[in-house]
Amino acid sequence: DIQMTQSPSSLSASVGDRVTFTCRASQTIGRRLAWYQHKPGKPPKLLIFKASSLETGVPSRFSGSGSETEFTLTISSLQSDDSATYYCHQYVSYSFGQGTKLEIK
Amino acid sequence: QVQLVQSGAEVKKPGASVKVSCKASGYTFGSDDIHWVRQATGQGLEWMGRMTPNSGNTGYAQKFQGRVSMTRDTSTSTAYMELSSLRSEDTAVYYCASGVTVFGAFDVWGQGTTVAVS
Numbered sequence: 001d002i003q004m005t006q007s008p009s010s011l012s013a014s015v016g017d018r019v020t021f022t023c024r025a026s027q028t029i030g031r032r033l034a035w036y037q038h039k040p041g042k043p044p045k046l047l048i049f050k051a052s053s054l055e056t057g058v059p060s061r062f063s064g065s066g067s068e069t070e071f072t073l074t075i076s077s078l079q080s081d082d083s084a085t086y087y088c089h090q091y092v093s094y095s096f097g098q099g100t101k102l103e104i105k
Numbered sequence: 106q107v108q109l110v111q112s113g114a115e116v117k118k119p120g121a122s123v124k125v126s127c128k129a130s131g132y133t134f135g136s137d138d139i140h141w142v143r144q145a146t147g148q149g150l151e152w153m154g155r156m157t158p159n160s161g162n163t164g165y166a167q168k169f170q171g172r173v174s175m176t177r178d179t180s181t182s183t184a185y186m187e188l189s190s191l192r193s194e195d196t197a198v199y200y201c202a203s204g205v206t207v208f209g210a211f212d213v214w215g216q217g218t219t220v221a222v223s
Contacts, residue, residue, distance in 0.1 A: 001167065034210035036150075043200055043214035044142075044150065049207045056206075087150050091209035094140070094166075096150040 002027050002090055006097035014105045017078045021100045023071040023088035034089045035064055035073045037082075038099070044087065048073060080104050107131035109201050109215035116221045122189040125218045127201030134182035135159045137203050140211060141175065141186045145197040156184060191222045
């Protein structure tokens with residue numbers, strides 16, 4: 001099984017800050033990685049697929065990078081609506097990271 | 106519009122089974138796999154398995170092997186996930202999801218079904 005490890009587990013930042021989340025895969029997955037935003041009471045929302053492709057309708061302040069085993073999700077200028085838990089997801093054999101909870105100060 | 110609509114909340118006793126449905130609309134229910142993901146209380150997202158509607162072919166996470174069954178009814182474009190031998194740790198929100206316009210990633214999600222085991 002491919003294990004996905006996200007860091008940090010939680011993060012607190014202010015509106016306008018630039019924040020970066022990291023996701024590491026236990027085996028190489030090429031660019032078969034997605035990022036989701038998950039808010040309580042709602043289904044997860046796809047932000048990024050194929051490591052760096054922005055899903056239609058997602059604001060351009062979200063960006064993804066990386067390949068093989070190291071990936072990052074960056075929010076260039078944090079907005080109050082970005083408070084959520086963010087998950088990475090590998091779709092070689094399917095598994096999720098444990099999530100990073102983002103709090104807006 | 107493309108959507109997945111799931112069945113309502115369930116309350117089950119330990120040892121029982123639960124069957125959750127996921128009805129697809131707005132696209133051709135066929136070659137795009139339907140996946141099931143759950144979030145137990147206070148936990149993260151957990152992939153349970155997948156089913157290809159055209160063939161009925163399935164693949165399950167090792168953790169759920171022998172306890173989960175994913176099926177479909179192509180006449181109604183509905184996928185089903187049945188989990189048996191329920192225990193308290195199975196209390197969770199269960200989601201169906203699919204990659205309709207994006208291969209591999211999940212761009213369409215059901216609204217979630219809460220299953221409480223008590």
